[in-house]
Amino acid sequence: MGEDIRLLQTAASALNFSAGPADGLWGPKTRAGLQALRDAHQGRWGDPVLQIGRALIDLGYLAEGPLSRVWTPELDRALGALIAADGLPRSGAVIEVAPQPPGPVLRPGHGNQLFQGRAGHLVQLFVIHTAATPTGWVRGRSNAELFAEIRRWHLANGWRDIGYHGVIFPDGEILEGRAWGEIGAHVVGHNAGSLGYSMVPIRTITRMGAPEDFYTDATLSAMRGVIARACVRTPITRIAGHNEFAAKLCPGFLVRPEDWAPAGWA
Ligand SMILES: [Zn+2]
Incomplete structure (x- = not known):
């Protein structure tokens, strides 16, 4: 204590x-x-x-x-x-995250299927993340250097690799992380059968806002491109923000699937 x-x-x-x-x-x-x-x-x-x-x-x-x-x-x-409680340890109920209702189901119209891990989890969930890095973090450094730093943070968690399937930078560049066929480490309880991409913000995220408050247009359209690719590769039925699964602001806004899904999927 x-x-x-x-x-x-x-x-x-x-x-x-x-x-x-x-x-x-x-x-x-x-x-x-x-x-x-x-x-x-x-x-x-x-x-x-x-x-x-x-x-x-x-x-x-x-x-x-x-x-x-x-x-x-x-x-x-x-x-x-x-x-x-004046610093005393608590006994009894702890503060839990309020569950949020699931988003609308998208209707993929193809037979492509992507499976992850040895158990073969069908990938149906796409999770949008933020790198939660502060204003100015990107200044003067290459995307590869920034990617390497995020990867080091994740390795320091004891993970075998970066937890995301990719990271998207302010200039719109996407650096791929784990292979899509590998289970990531980005959303506790939902890693099997999901893809997780993280966006590097240009402003410190301290509250919920709109996507444009924290990310460049290049980042946001690159993210839509990744999601469109994922939707073609496998029947993604849910596009969600990390904050729908955990007590986090990540990615800094409420994800409305219709803003992210490719045409014809809503
Ligand atoms: Zn996240």
């Missing part, structure tokens, strides 16, 4: 909020620092946010699940509950 409080203290400090010395002890300074962070989290992003999520899971305030580098409503509520 002290270790989790220490994680919160160092994360707050990394985000420029003073929560007292990183001593793992809950006191007025820690409480005030975390409260100030919670009140003004806009724009806070990155590994410290990941660390806060980890600590809130360990303390029992957040359900075990994929963690995000951006501030989510669930993280916000969980931190609020911890502050209200």
Whole structure:
């Protein structure tokens, strides 16, 4: 427990909020620092946010699940509950993501089928992601270098390769990740039988917005191209955002399938 409080203290400090010395002890300074962070989290992003999520899971305030580098409503509520309980670990129900209704079913009109993994999962789901990288992250670096960095983050999770089937950059370039016939690591509980592509934003995502708020037109049309290819290759019946499956902002907007499906599929 002290270790989790220490994680919160160092994360707050990394985000420029003073929560007292990183001593793992809950006191007025820690409480005030975390409260100030919670009140003004806009724009806070990155590994410290990941660390806060980890600590809130360990303390029992957040359900075990994929963690995000951006501030989510669930993280916000969980931190609020911890502050209200004065840093004590929680017993009882944890904060879960509200389930969202499934999107409309698309009607593929061909017999092509793509299967993944040894068990042969039919691919029917396409998931849109964000790389959740901050404003300016892309500056001065090639897409290949950026791709390599995302891949390193994923390897650091203990994964054998980048989790996505591809990453789409602000100039519209698509760098392919895992082969389509391989099960990815991009959406917990739905990896088997899905394709996941991630878009690199040009602005830090701190709230839900519209696709144009965070991505270039080149990125968005490249994503539509990938989805059209996928729809030809296999009967995709659902095009969704990561946030329909997890407590995340990813990809930063609500995915309306009709905005993404190729003509004739809606
Ligand atoms: Zn995602």
